[in-house]
Amino acid sequence: MKEILLLKLGELVLKGLNRRVFEDTLLKNLRRRLSPLGRFDLRARQSTIVITPLSEDVDMDEAADRVGRVFGIATYSRAGVAKKNMESILETGKTYLAPVLEAARTFKVEAKRADKTFPLKSPQICEEMGGFLLEQFPHLSVDVHHPDVTVYVEVRDFGAYVHGNPVRGAGGIPVGTGGKAAVLISGGIDSPVAAWQMARRGLELTAVHFASPPYTSERAEQKVVDLLEQVGQWSGRIRMFTMPFAHIQEEIRDKCPEELFTLLMRRFMMRIAERVARREGCEALITGESLGQVASQTLQAICCTDAVVSMPVFRPLIGSDKADIVATARRIGTFEISIEPYEDCCTVFTPKHPRTHPHLQALEEAELALDCEALIDESFENARVRLIGGPAQGKEGSL
Numbered sequence: 001m002k003e004i005l006l007l008k009l010g011e012l013v014l015k016g017l018n019r020r021v022f023e024d025t026l027l028k029n030l031r032r033r034l035s036p037l038g039r040f041d042l043r044a045r046q047s048t049i050v051i052t053p054l055s056e057d058v059d060m061d062e063a064a065d066r067v068g069r070v071f072g073i074a075t076y077s078r079a080g081v082a083k084k085n086m087e088s089i090l091e092t093g094k095t096y097l098a099p100v101l102e103a104a105r106t107f108k109v110e111a112k113r114a115d116k117t118f119p120l121k122s123p124q125i126c127e128e129m130g131g132f133l134l135e136q137f138p139h140l141s142v143d144v145h146h147p148d149v150t151v152y153v154e155v156r157d158f159g160a161y162v163h164g165n166p167v168r169g170a171g172g173i174p175v176g177t178g179g180k181a182a183v184l185i186s187g188g189i190d191s192p193v194a195a196w197q198m199a200r201r202g203l204e205l206t207a208v209h210f211a212s213p214p215y216t217s218e219r220a221e222q223k224v225v226d227l228l229e230q231v232g233q234w235s236g237r238i239r240m241f242t243m244p245f246a247h248i249q250e251e252i253r254d255k256c257p258e259e260l261f262t263l264l265m266r267r268f269m270m271r272i273a274e275r276v277a278r279r280e281g282c283e284a285l286i287t288g289e290s291l292g293q294v295a296s297q298t299l300q301a302i303c304c305t306d307a308v309v310s311m312p313v314f315r316p317l318i319g320s321d322k323a324d325i326v327a328t329a330r331r332i333g334t335f336e337i338s339i340e341p342y343e344d345c346c347t348v349f350t351p352k353h354p355r356t357h358p359h360l361q362a363l364e365e366a367e368l369a370l371d372c373e374a375l376i377d378e379s380f381e382n383a384r385v386r387l388i389g390g391p392a393q394g395k396e397g398s399l
């Protein structure tokens with residue numbers, strides 16, 4: 001039987017005049033995500049997108065899975081396609097929904113008649129379908145309040161469809177409608193979740209990762225690539241910049257007070273990330289910080305790291321508990337990768353007693369011992385860039 005995907009749009013329904021832009025971006029994102037699976041026809045009408053496979057052997061499980069990771073969609077359903085007459089609609093309901101109806105005990109029918117030329121009105125469609133299904137599946141009973149399955153019949157301009165309970169979509173707003181931001185990504189649990197949350201608010205992502213070979217390994221960097229590939233299944237393509245960081249860390253270790261090490265390091269991260277961001281046309285930075293989680297995430301410490309950049313810094317996890325962050329990480333598929341035991345540059349040379357209530361002036365004075373500009377330039381000279389989630393997946397180049 002012919003099968004399609006019916007998508008209900010999320011918040012973008014509310015966006016008034018911008019709605020067109022949102023819808024076009026969403027369609028573009030969907031096309032890009034589905035194109036490796038075959039050819040599809042996409043149509044947007046009345047807060048619904050209908051996706052019809054045009055190639056023969058499209059993997060609809062995979063298509064549904066991909067659609068479930070596109071931001072801007074509230075719910076989606078796989079639906080059986082019927083001819084626009086009642087006989088075909090009833091037959092489609094019976095055969096297409098047989099597996100779910102056999103597993104259910106109660107059901108109800110809802111009809112949407114967007115094509116006003118269809119001879120039966122919605123209540124009549126419901127009545128006919130309800131009666132027919134009760135005959136065909138005698139173990140079922142009707143429950144209009146809390147049914148196991150709601151059978152939806154949608155009669156639209158370009159076809160009639162039957163489907164069961166919709167599946168929750170990724171929510172949020174389409175990536176690319178909110179501009180672009182650079183996420184500081186580590187191999188930890190938090191920053192991939194932060195990246196995902198901001199992509200869900202419509203931001204396109206660029207990623208900046210600090211690596212400290214020989215103190216950190218190739219494998220540690222590969223872990224970050226793996227994390228971004230997972231995030232990229234939701235956000236779309238990501239350009240990842242790997243910035244060498246060991247020399248900067250050695251200089252701080254050798255020339256600055258030990259208890260300021262972490263904060264001085266974080267100030268370098270922010271400066272470098274902002275410079276990458278500007279080159280890439282990004283208008284904000286994103287970090288996975290959460291207030292009070294570690295010494296460098298106290299309010300005073302955050303003030304000191306923010307002082308070196310002028311772009312807004314989004315910290316979507318600032319008010320989240322670790323347990324909530326872990327729950328999201330599991331949902332988006334990054335958790336299992338994040339807990340792989342590889343080192344991060346943040347764990348290199350960590351001081352025994354980091355300052356939790358730093359003074360900006362002390363940090364600025366400590367930095368006088370360093371040639372900050374030269375160190376940053378050197379990191380850029382040796383930076384690497386790769387595209388995650390694109391046709392040239394993982395291919396590396398210099399900046």
Ligand code: ATP
Nearest residue numbers: 184185186188189190191208209210287288289346
């Ligand atoms: P995460 O789980 O994201 O690693 P964390 O709790 O370990 O977070 P920190 O190590 O203090 O926290 O890092 C705070 C934030 O700084 C991270 O969320 C990330 O945005 C950024 N960061 C840390 N290490 C790196 C790195 N190696 N490269 C890029 N950004 C980093």
Ligand code: MG
Nearest residue numbers: 186188344346
């Ligand atoms: Mg970390």
